[in-house]
Each structure stands twice: as structure tokens, then as C-alpha cells.
Amino acid sequence: xxxxxxxxxxxxxxxxxxxxxxxxxxxxxxxxxxxxxxxxxxxxxxxxxxxxxxxxxxxxxxxxxxxxxxxxxxxxxxxxxxxxxxxxxxxxxxxxxxxxxxxxxxxxxxxxxxxxxxxxxxxxx
Numbered sequence: 001x002x003x004x005x006x007x008x009x010x011x012x013x014x015x016x017x018x019x020x021x022x023x024x025x026x027x028x029x030x031x032x033x034x035x036x037x038x039x040x041x042x043x044x045x046x047x048x049x050x051x052x053x054x055x056x057x058x059x060x061x062x063x064x065x066x067x068x069x070x071x072x073x074x075x076x077x078x079x080x081x082x083x084x085x086x087x088x089x090x091x092x093x094x095x096x097x098x099x100x101x102x103x104x105x106x107x108x109x110x111x112x113x114x115x116x117x118x119x120x121x122x123x124x125x
Contacts, residue, residue, distance in 0.1 A: 018059055040077065040084060049103070050077040054123055056093060071095050071120040074108060091123040 016032045041050070056071040058064060073091035078084060094111065096118050102108050112119040 043082065046078050046082050048076075048078065048082070051075060052077055053098070054091060054093070056120070072098055073123050074105070076105070089125055091125075093120045093123055094118050095120045 016034050016036070019030055019032065021027055021030050038052075040046075052075045054073040054075070055069050058068045058070050060067050071093035073093045075089065075091045076085060092109075092112065094108070096111065099111075102111070
């Protein structure tokens with residue numbers, strides 16, 4: 001993740017270019033190799049509950065009438081010192097709908113620990 005000052009001529013992206021996946025068991029990766037830029041809150045506006053939500057969509061096709069979210073992953077925006085997270089990370093992608101009552105990452109982990117079918121894949125960035 002990269003945080004930069006806003007300039008007048010910046011190009012901001014919050015969605016990746018669609019990628020095709022064969023859906024077969026031996027197609028085990030989907031690489032996006034793109035930079036996404038975002039504007040984060042100032043140090044005084046940061047809260048421990050702020051997260052980034054990544055969603056994986058199956059786009060409309062001949063077989064699917066509308067775009068459908070098939071998985072989501074949640075990642076904290078800040079660390080324990082209220083600084084932006086930096087480094088390399090792994091985020092589990094969960095197949096269930098986003099549950100707004102979940103307020104801890106341990107609860108999210110318990111969701112797919114109970115039933116591994118809720119886990120789809122990992123997102124690495």
C-alpha cells in the first residue's frame with residue numbers, strides 16, 4: 001500500500017482491471033500486479049475500527065446475469081500505534097456475506113475455523 005499527497009494531476013484507482021480465471025482446480029493463482037492508491041485519514045481522525053475491505057467479484061457473463069461478490073477480505077488500516085500498516089500481508093478471503101456484527105478479527109477467524117468451506121483463498125499484498 002502506498003500513501004501519497006494528493007496532487008492535481010494524480011491518477012487514482014480503487015478498482016483493478018478485470019482478470020479472467022479458468023475456474024479449474026489447477027488454476028491456483030490470479031495475479032493483479034497493479035498499484036491501488038488511496039487517501040487515508042489524518043492522524044487525529046484515525047480510529048482502531050477503520051479497515052480496508054477487499055471484495056472479489058464474478059462479473060456478468062452469458063451464464064451469470066449480474067455481477068456477484070463471491071468473497072471478501074478485511075484488513076486493518078492501522079497498527080497498534082495508530083500508524084498505517086506497512087509491509088507484506090496475507091488476508092483470508094471469506095465466501096460468506098459481510099457480517100457487520102463482527103467487530104474483532106478473532107471473530108472473523110472463528111467463522112472460517114468452524115467451517116473451512118467459508119474460506120476461499122488468501123490475498124497477498
